[in-house]
Amino acid sequence: MIAEIIAAGSEMLTPFRQDTNSLYLTSELNALGVSVAFKTIVGDNLQHLTAAAAVALMRANIVILSGGLGPTEDDLTREAVASALDISLVRDEKLLADLEARFAKRGIPMTANNSKQADVLEGAEILPNINGSAAGQFLVTNVTDPLGNQHRRIVILLPGPPRELKPLFAAEVKHRLVFLVPERHMAKRVLRMALLPESQVDARTAPIYKQFPDVETTILAHAGEIQLHFQASAKTATEAQSQVDNLASLIKAEMGEAIFSSDNSSLEEVVLDLLAAKNFTLATAESCTGGLLAQRVTAIPGSSKQFLGGAVVYSNLLKTAFADVPAEMIATHGAVSEPVARALAQGIRKRTNASVGIGITGIAGPTSADTSKPIGLVYIGLATPTATTVTQHNFTGDRDRVRWWSSQQALELLRQSLL
């Protein structure tokens, strides 16, 4: 069975906004063993929307439309689908009464245009929407192709706002689909790695995952992280789970400690857990990353147990004032240097009484004041209770990328030191 998702709304045909509901819907449909074969985005135009619905009804078993269920002139999904199916809209008295009660409760008069939210495709079930005034609709019907053959179709209308669409799908659509699609159970696993080149991960893992043709493997590379997503569907949940687990075990054996999580936790969470396990605290002294590392760590709830804080030592004076980097050292070696990274890590560790101190200094770009030092040159110092190490990195890309990769590399160095 294949599905088509149609997102209705002229704003999604501008350069500013994208349909995102389809990502959620795809994930939910995949979990039921249904593939999405087409996605269509169409504006608030009756002719276009009717054409899009008619095309979808010819080529997909399940057609889900999101948006266009409100009370305004621009909300045309009901009318378009009725027209594409050549059926009527029936005003539902119970739904109309509910709408009137909804307005009465808020003490505002219901204008006439709202009544059309009570119009239902002939034969459709109404899906109550507790988060908005637009109810969903669920219809199982037959369509006739140009050759005269009949095909069964499942047609689902959902409101556009994600905070309405998602709970409505979960509460009203999922269990209806379970009865209508062949039973499949889906299992997923995600393995996450930092900083490795995608090509290297693929070269090492492809010989393994290609032995599992029933598991769909996707490699995602983004912002200094590689994720391996495994997904399998089978007749039983146990079977699906064992397929992804078997593949994950072999990949873990191959990639070893490069994998920082196999339960989808983030690098920040993993590092905080490792610090907690050793009862360690952390402090940071950041120059080129300007607080990005501290910001990432403190984005995690509960991080205050391990993270004490630190300093953003953008100026040279503050490197001395907050992390005790000797001014002569900066004068001799420059602010972006191995000794300064070391001093930042050791200095912030000492000043805060943290177990571990991290110091970052580098040239994020877009220009470099020192021609002998290229953009992307970054030194990361890591001071632990037993030793201080400094590593030199040459990151490529723009300012944002150099800063992000620096913070990512610092977290990964910290993680490896804690293993």
Next chain:
Amino acid sequence: MIAEIIAAGSEMLTPFRQDTNSLYLTSELNALGVSVAFKTIVGDNLQHLTAAAAVALMRANIVILSGGLGPTEDDLTREAVASALDISLVRDEKLLADLEARFAKRGIPMTANNSKQADVLEGAEILPNINGSAAGQFLVTNVTDPLGNQHRRIVILLPGPPRELKPLFAAEVKHRLVFLVPERHMAKRVLRMALLPESQVDARTAPIYKQFPDVETTILAHAGEIQLHFQASAKTATEAQSQVDNLASLIKAEMGEAIFSSDNSSLEEVVLDLLAAKNFTLATAESCTGGLLAQRVTAIPGSSKQFLGGAVVYSNLLKTAFADVPAEMIATHGAVSEPVARALAQGIRKRTNASVGIGITGIAGPTSADTSKPIGLVYIGLATPTATTVTQHNFTGDRDRVRWWSSQQALELLRQSLL
């Protein structure tokens, strides 16, 4: 004239990846006065891709396909479009020679499957791709609808990777379209505001922008910022520009200093410019935002001229050590309090010799240790050469949102104090 954009690639039918080329293409097409009426996303499947192309050729004047031009079995766009148009693919000897030269230069043998990258739609112009091996194609042709009527169509094939598609569109497609679409010139303006409710901005500006039916107005609200986008097309550039400028002037008169930029610069950039104009420096002491404010400021190139740095004072001890907040004050009032925000701002200003100090302390959630203080309670202290002010805020939403809005509010308070 209307356009349809078809993105080919099975990865865009997963929950993980989205087509983004269409946002760029929409912006470029709009600038030529062409609206995008449909977007279709389809997988690497010959039958599906042919069906999608056939549907698009019936309903749009311009059909742009991205992706599926590579050398692998999954790259089927050329074949699908030829099939939908019922024309042949012709192997281009010059293109084939270029491909062979490309491989020879890299010293690797060209495998047979690469030859299909030299297949061209009968009658199409080849669009050279200097960033990859897949050339684009540009075809003007006629299609016949089911009633026997002929329609002129412009069909454009582009490679999928954005770093290939964008330069190819700019260099090869744009000037060809200019000759084929009715001459229109597009002008744009963006007005940006921080922290106001979208409903309030709309209530105040709608009576104005509704008087300009020829200017398309879009209100975008995201992450504590409201953007008003104006776009107009006209026969001359001057006419289009004067339409958006006239509307922008009236909106600026209505919203006044709430508008932080009318040249699309960011709040961070505007604040840094205002600091520079006064020859001021800035330092920050952040508790609940954990470095987010410093990170945002230092993301701007050249920020080091105004931003000295600061401290991430997550623990109470560091509030004292780095910003001289008296320990007794924290004991008496709690870390999240008006006096502590004031002391943080004044303390970090003094310790760094900055012109302006900002202190932020609050409860980002998801839990609050102090039941008398709700999640979202944030105090922001602002110490300038002339005065120190503290404002209390009650932000709603999750941890990320409270932290982001706190940083946004701090930047806006700083901006207003500098006006």
